[in-house]
Amino acid sequence: MTIKKWNEIQDRFTDSFGWKRGIELMLDSAGSIKKSKAVYELSLSEDNRIIKQLRKVYNKELSWQEKEKHK
Numbered sequence: 001m002t003i004k005k006w007n008e009i010q011d012r013f014t015d016s017f018g019w020k021r022g023i024e025l026m027l028d029s030a031g032s033i034k035k036s037k038a039v040y041e042l043s044l045s046e047d048n049r050i051i052k053q054l055r056k057v058y059n060k061e062l063s064w065q066e067k068e069k070h071k
Contacts, residue, residue, distance in 0.1 A: 001047045006039045009054060017061060029057045 013022035030050045034042060042050070 001039045001042050001050065003040055009051075013054075013058065016058070017065075025057055025061060026054065029053045 010022070010026060013026050016022065017025060030039075030053065033046055033050050033053060037046075039050075
């Protein structure tokens with residue numbers, strides 16, 4: 001994954017959930033896949049797995065926030 005792509009995803013998370021929560025969500029989601037590698041060292045399959053996981057977490061968090069907003 002390129003640093004530019006990672007930063008775009010990070011911007012989306014932090015814009016939607018705030019800086020602290022957005023970073024926590026990203027690192028928790030990607031940590032099990034990337035382990036100790038830097039994002040630019042990941043293979044294509046690892047990139048795809050991280051992106052899929054981040055999408056899943058993003059959508060789940062977004063729907064949770066919407067539910068909380070309407071209570």
